[in-house]
Each structure stands twice: as structure tokens, then as C-alpha cells.
Amino acid sequence: xxxxxxxxxxxxxxxxxxxxxxxxxxxxxxxxxxxxxxxxxxxxxxxxxxxxxxxxxxxxxxxxxxxxxxxxxxxxxxxxxxxxxxxxxxxxxxxxxxxxxxxxxxxxxxxxxxxxx
Numbered sequence: 001x002x003x004x005x006x007x008x009x010x011x012x013x014x015x016x017x018x019x020x021x022x023x024x025x026x027x028x029x030x031x032x033x034x035x036x037x038x039x040x041x042x043x044x045x046x047x048x049x050x051x052x053x054x055x056x057x058x059x060x061x062x063x064x065x066x067x068x069x070x071x072x073x074x075x076x077x078x079x080x081x082x083x084x085x086x087x088x089x090x091x092x093x094x095x096x097x098x099x100x101x102x103x104x105x106x107x108x109x110x111x112x113x114x115x116x117x
Contacts, residue, residue: 002038009045009067017049017063025070025106028078039074040081046071047087050094061099068094069103076110088114 005027008020024042027035049067054060071091075084095111097104 006042014063018066021066021070025073028074036081039078065097065100072107072110
């Protein structure tokens with residue numbers, strides 16, 4: 001099941017990518033240690049999504065923003081299996097989130113926390 005969700009993060013269909021990225025963010029936030037390896041495994045596919053030359057096109061924007069948010073949630077809540085300091089610069093370079101208020105809220109709350117620390 002987890003491998004299917006990871007594969008869906010890079011699906012051809014933007015709606016599938018968006019849903020899978022959202023699901024990975026929720027799993028990172030609430031899945032606990034049982035999802036730590038899955039969170040580490042999905043980082044590269046998520047980075048592929050946010051780094052794509054087509055990431056900011058109209059058809060891909062929502063999927064991209066959910067992927068950005070998922071990366072942030074993985075770093076914030078479930079980072080025991082990778083070095084967060086290697087992922088944060090990539091996450092920061094993928095910002096901003098402008099279309100999805102829910103994902104923007106969680107993403108910028110985490111960014112604010114990082115700045116305050």
C-alpha cells in the first residue's frame with residue numbers, strides 16, 4: 001500500500017499527484033514512527049514533483065503545492081530516517097505556496113517555527 005502511494009506522487013495525472021502528496025503529508029504528520037521510512041522514501045519523488053520545469057503551470061500548481069507542503073510536514077513531523085538539513089534548502093527553494101490556503105497555512109507555520117528557533 002505504501003509503495004503504491006509513493007508511486008502515485010509522480011503519477012501523470014495532476015489530481016492523482018495532488019491526492020498522493022496530500023496523503024503523504026497527513027501520514028507524516030499523524031502516522032508516527034511506523035511511517036518514518038516511507039516518509040524518507042517519498043522525499044525524492046516529492047522533490048522531483050516540485051523541481052519539475054512544469055511544476056508551476058496551471059494544471060500542476062495544486063499538485064506542486066501539496067508536494068511542497070508534504071515535504072515540509074515530513075521534515076517537521078517525521079524526519080528520523082534522513083538529514084533534515086539536506087532537505088530544507090530544497091523545500092525553501094520550492095516556495096511560495098499561493099493557491100492552496102490550507103497547505104499555505106501549515107507550510108508557513110512551520111517556516112515561522114524554523115525562523116523562531
